[in-house]
Amino acid sequence: MPKFYGRTHEIQEAPIQKLLIEVSIPKDVISLGQGVPFFGPPKEAILAASEALNKHGYKYTEDAGILSLREAIAKKLHRENHINASPDGNIMVTAGGNQAFINTLMTITNTGDSIIILSPYYFNHFMATKLVGCNPITVETDSDYIPRLEDIFEVVTPKTKAIVTISPNNPTGAVYPKHILKEINKFCSDMNIYHISDETYEHFVFGAIHQSPASFDKCLEHTISIYSFSKSFGMPGYRIGYVVFPSHLYNEMLKVQDTISICAPTPSQYAAESALNSCPSHAKSFLPTMEKVRNIFIEGLNISCVDMPITNGSFYFFIKLHTNKPSWEIAKVLIEKYGVITIPGEVFGFPYPALRLSYGNLNEREAKEGVKRLVKGLNKILG
Amino acid sequence: MPKFYGRTHEIQEAPIQKLLIEVSIPKDVISLGQGVPFFGPPKEAILAASEALNKHGYKYTEDAGILSLREAIAKKLHRENHINASPDGNIMVTAGGNQAFINTLMTITNTGDSIIILSPYYFNHFMATKLVGCNPITVETDSDYIPRLEDIFEVVTPKTKAIVTISPNNPTGAVYPKHILKEINKFCSDMNIYHISDETYEHFVFGAIHQSPASFDKCLEHTISIYSFSKSFGMPGYRIGYVVFPSHLYNEMLKVQDTISICAPTPSQYAAESALNSCPSHAKSFLPTMEKVRNIFIEGLNISCVDMPITNGSFYFFIKLHTNKPSWEIAKVLIEKYGVITIPGEVFGFPYPALRLSYGNLNEREAKEGVKRLVKGLNKILG
Numbered sequence: 001m002p003k004f005y006g007r008t009h010e011i012q013e014a015p016i017q018k019l020l021i022e023v024s025i026p027k028d029v030i031s032l033g034q035g036v037p038f039f040g041p042p043k044e045a046i047l048a049a050s051e052a053l054n055k056h057g058y059k060y061t062e063d064a065g066i067l068s069l070r071e072a073i074a075k076k077l078h079r080e081n082h083i084n085a086s087p088d089g090n091i092m093v094t095a096g097g098n099q100a101f102i103n104t105l106m107t108i109t110n111t112g113d114s115i116i117i118l119s120p121y122y123f124n125h126f127m128a129t130k131l132v133g134c135n136p137i138t139v140e141t142d143s144d145y146i147p148r149l150e151d152i153f154e155v156v157t158p159k160t161k162a163i164v165t166i167s168p169n170n171p172t173g174a175v176y177p178k179h180i181l182k183e184i185n186k187f188c189s190d191m192n193i194y195h196i197s198d199e200t201y202e203h204f205v206f207g208a209i210h211q212s213p214a215s216f217d218k219c220l221e222h223t224i225s226i227y228s229f230s231k232s233f234g235m236p237g238y239r240i241g242y243v244v245f246p247s248h249l250y251n252e253m254l255k256v257q258d259t260i261s262i263c264a265p266t267p268s269q270y271a272a273e274s275a276l277n278s279c280p281s282h283a284k285s286f287l288p289t290m291e292k293v294r295n296i297f298i299e300g301l302n303i304s305c306v307d308m309p310i311t312n313g314s315f316y317f318f319i320k321l322h323t324n325k326p327s328w329e330i331a332k333v334l335i336e337k338y339g340v341i342t343i344p345g346e347v348f349g350f351p352y353p354a355l356r357l358s359y360g361n362l363n364e365r366e367a368k369e370g371v372k373r374l375v376k377g378l379n380k381i382l383g
Numbered sequence: 384m385p386k387f388y389g390r391t392h393e394i395q396e397a398p399i400q401k402l403l404i405e406v407s408i409p410k411d412v413i414s415l416g417q418g419v420p421f422f423g424p425p426k427e428a429i430l431a432a433s434e435a436l437n438k439h440g441y442k443y444t445e446d447a448g449i450l451s452l453r454e455a456i457a458k459k460l461h462r463e464n465h466i467n468a469s470p471d472g473n474i475m476v477t478a479g480g481n482q483a484f485i486n487t488l489m490t491i492t493n494t495g496d497s498i499i500i501l502s503p504y505y506f507n508h509f510m511a512t513k514l515v516g517c518n519p520i521t522v523e524t525d526s527d528y529i530p531r532l533e534d535i536f537e538v539v540t541p542k543t544k545a546i547v548t549i550s551p552n553n554p555t556g557a558v559y560p561k562h563i564l565k566e567i568n569k570f571c572s573d574m575n576i577y578h579i580s581d582e583t584y585e586h587f588v589f590g591a592i593h594q595s596p597a598s599f600d601k602c603l604e605h606t607i608s609i610y611s612f613s614k615s616f617g618m619p620g621y622r623i624g625y626v627v628f629p630s631h632l633y634n635e636m637l638k639v640q641d642t643i644s645i646c647a648p649t650p651s652q653y654a655a656e657s658a659l660n661s662c663p664s665h666a667k668s669f670l671p672t673m674e675k676v677r678n679i680f681i682e683g684l685n686i687s688c689v690d691m692p693i694t695n696g697s698f699y700f701f702i703k704l705h706t707n708k709p710s711w712e713i714a715k716v717l718i719e720k721y722g723v724i725t726i727p728g729e730v731f732g733f734p735y736p737a738l739r740l741s742y743g744n745l746n747e748r749e750a751k752e753g754v755k756r757l758v759k760g761l762n763k764i765l766g
Contacts, residue, residue: 001604002544002575006490006635013634014446014641040441049650050433058423058618063397095478095622095644102643107389111494111516127642133494133516161385192385221384235441237649239478239622251396252389258397259510260485261478265648266620267432 011127015347023332026339030370032357033341035170035316039286041235041271048274049238049267057267063257065093065242065264069273073242076276081202082215083225089247090220092257093240093264093272097200097228100243102128104224106256107249108194109134109161115196116155116163118147120318120348120356122170122198135159138349144309145172145318147180153187162194162224163187168201168210168313171348171356175208175313185213189222200228200241201314203283204360206291208312214244221246229268231360232283233275238268290315293359293367300371301357305382315360318345321353323382330381331355338377340370394510398730406715409722413753415740416724418553418699422669424618424654431657432621432650440650446640448476448625448647452656456625459659464585465598466608472630473603475640476623476647476655480583480611483626485511487607489639490632491577492517492544498579499538499546501530503701503731503739505553505581518542521732527692528555528701532566545577545607546570551584551593551696554731554739558591558696568596572605583611583624584697586666587743589674591695597627604629612651614743615666616658621651673698676742676750683754688765698743701728704736706765713764714738721760723753 012018016034040046049057064070070087077083077091085091094100101124105115111133117125119138129136137160139151152163163184167176181197188195197213214223225244230236241264245253257263275282297317301308307320321327327344330353334340345354362370395401399417423429432440447453453470460466460474468474477483484507488498494516500508502521512519520543522534535546546567550559564580571578580596597606608627613619624647628636640646658665680700684691690703704710710727713736717723728737745753 001629001631002491002571002577007493008490008635008638011638011642014637017446017637017641034443036443046436046441049436053429053432053436053650053654057620058429059620060417060419061620063400095648098642099644106514107391108385110390124642127638131489131639131642188385194385237440237442237444237646239644239646239648246384248384252391254397254400255391255394255510256514258400259394259481259507259514260643261482261622263620263622265478265622265651267436267650268648271436 007131007133011130012123012347015123016343019331019343023335025335029335029339029341030366030373031341031361032359032370033343035358035360036236037231037234037286037315037360038362039234041233042275042279042282044278045233045235045271045275049271052267052270057270059266061263061266061269063254063263064091066269069093069269072273072276076280077244081212083212083244085220085244089250090244091242092253093242093269095239095261095264096230097198097226097241098124099261100226100241101125101198102132103253103256103260104196104243105129105132105134107252112159113161114157114159116152116160118165120171120345120350122166123347125164126349145169145174145311146176147184149180149183152184156191160193162196164196164198166198168204170201170314171316172318173311173314173316175205175210175311178211181211181213182216185216185223189217194222194224196224196226198226200226200231202227203232204315205313206294229272229275235271238265238271240264240268240272290360292364293362296364296367296371297357297359300375303375303379305378315358317357319355319357321355321382323353325353327353327355333381334374334377338373340373340377390514390516394513395506395730398506399726402714402726406718408718412718412722412724413749413756414724414744415742415753416726418741418743419619420614420617420669420698420743421745422617424616425658425662425665427661428616428618428654428658432654435650435653440653442649444646444649444652446637446646447474449652452476452652455656455659459663460627464595466595466627468603468627472633473627474625475636476625476652478622478644478647479613480581480609480624481507482644483609483624484508484581485515486636486639486643487579487626488512488515488517490635495542496544497540497542499535499543501548503554503728503733505549506730508547509732528552528557528694529559530563530567532563535567536570539574543576545579547579547581549581551587553584553697554699555701556694556697556699558588558593558694561594564594564596565599568599568606572600577605577607579607579609581609583609583614585610586615587698588696589677612655612658618654621648621654623647623651623655673743675747676745679747679750679754680740680742683758686758686762688761698741700740702738702740704738704765706736708736710736710738716764717757717760721756723756723760
């Protein structure tokens with residue numbers, strides 16, 4: 001048997017799967033785990049995918065994606081994000097936001113380069129950075145999970161190739177203020193590095209305004225933006241997203257795309273095009289429901305043993321626990337004894353006991369019951 | 384504007400797209416270019432995908448793929464490939480064979496390791512090896528494109544992590560004899576390295592028998608096998624394939640999968656399951672047609688200015704040209720002046736003038752016309 005030599009030893013296991021394997025899950029468990037919305041795709045998108053299945057959807061598309069989808073994306077970017085991107089040189093359709101991220105890293109880095117990510121981080125960004133042989137440099141955000149500019153700026157070295165921001169944030173829900181994103185974007189321009197802006201949760205804001213850093217970069221020269229259909233259009237299983245980037249990267253991005261996936265799944269591309277053209281505000285119609293669920297969390301978790309910064313975006317809260325116990329263990333007890341799944345802070349590289357709560361997948365009844373169980377469990381475990 | 388730093392500078396552009404961008408393509412061009420079959424998926428598979436779209440196909444599946452698909456794959460492997468693989472520890476569903484390959488490389492290598500690939504090689508394997516920061520060591524095959532064992536064995540060093548074989552081969556069509564595959568497989572076992580066997584074209588053999596190296600590795604300890612639905616089931620756009628590997632790699636493979644793609648596209652997984660269960664011999668029913676087309680090539684290209692080893696598999700011929708002109712230029716003239724697309728040998732790392740001819744996508748009429756144009760063009764250019 002060959003020895004196992006791989007780079008994967010240095011990264012954690014797919015955290016959600018690992019957690020769920022370690023425990024026995026009660027039948028009526030309520031999941032505040034995986035970050036998925038409660039709604040599915042627009043009917044029109046399902047229909048478009050279904051038609052494509054029969055017609056031409058079994059063929060490869062261009063590596064960058066079908067032209068009409070890229071054109072629809074360009075229009076959406078102009079309309080919603082105030083980004084002027086050309087369908088022919090700035091846009092690539094990918095098999096989801098994660099592939100967009102690793103495509104980007106493979107394009108802009110060499111082995112040994114470093115990438116700045118903000119902590120608590122989206123674990124996948126950390127894993128991808130390690131897998132491509134680069135060093136993730138993590139910088140802690142402040143107590144409200146907002147970037148501390150000076151802390152970021154001081155860790156940049158000649159090896160740094162990009163600063164990554166996620167707003168609205170996974171795992172904290174923080175929506176970064178315009179001036180913060182603008183300063184990070186300008187700093188990247190000044191330092192001749194890239195700003196990678198993951199905007200997967202762009203449509204999930206509550207009393208806040210989503211800002212796209214590429215809109216500050218008039219000539220689109222140093223900003224790379226990642227978007228996904230998984231959350232906004234309720235189609236994670238379709239594996240479809242896109243990345244917007246400076247045109248000088250186009251040929252290089254194509255090489256990586258061809259190597260990893262050739263093209264995004266064709267039927268999903270047709271679904272995405274239809275979704276953009278017929279239901280651009282799909283997510284919006286579900287926000288009132290989500291806001292009710294959100295308020296159940298805000299009211300219910302106003303308890304003394306946790307500190308819950310009230311953030312304004314995505315569908316996560318990231319609660320800090322007043323305890324010394326490792327949150328991995330707490331999360332396990334919460335599942336087995338209290339019937340509620342949360343994700344421990346460790347997997348997001350957070351150095352203090354904490355839990356990520358995802359509320360996107362719940363209705364009001366489930367939310368009430370979930371919060372009840374969570375509060376009962378936390379009071380018992382931490383009290 | 385940031386400088387461009389990336390590792391992608393060292394690899395070629397997605398070759399087919401690059402070639403087609405460089406020329407003006409006549410309207411009635413006949414393509415012997417991209418390696419796609421002329422047929423689409425079984426009706427049952429389209430129906431299954433269509434049903435999944437509506438029911439649950441918009442949700443993530445387990446990272447490794449839906450269990451019932453992995454079970455169907457295990458049965459197929461047992462029945463057709465004589466491989467005993469467990470759905471729970473040896474099989475992962477991927478977004479196509481390319482993703483299976485790069486997942487594998489990321490799992491078994493560290494930066495700076497080397498991978499042995501046989502020349503002429505499938506360009507994607509070369510590109511993937513470079514992208515993960517490893518060194519592709521290429522070893523020329525013999526004049527019939529069969530591996531020369533001693534040449535392979537002598538380039539193995541402590542940095543070598545795997546030998547890659549593709550049988551039936553892309554780009555040559557060679558079907559490797561059993562004893563050759565067996566010796567390579569045994570050698571890998573003796574050297575404690577992996578044998579990566581790409582069997583994308585397993586169902587396309589003409590008067591030859593396909594052999595799966597993992598069937599020689601009784602305990603599945605050092606063989607990694609890659610399969611695809613793209614060719615056998617006519618569904619390249621669905622992006623669906625799978626990889627079979629030693630169970631000691633399972634957790635590590637999962638990490639990579641989670642990072643790159645989370646899971647393969649869900650509707651495509653249901654299509655694949657249905658294809659395996661209802662139409663396992665889908666490709667077989669098209670082989671008689673393909674054989675007629677194949678014979679048109681064999682007969683038509685019996686001309687003095689080319690050397691065409693008659694190989695027995697996939698749907699490629701790799702012809703050597705008696706000339707000193709670069710084949711990239713010849714391929715361009717063939718498109719623009721003679722209306723026929725071929726892929727130049729350079730992109731497969733072949734050091735002599737050569738062209739890959741793909742005949743999988745043609746009917747008899749197109750094949751006759753395509754060969755006519757090709758012969759006319761080659762006689763003119765080389766004569």
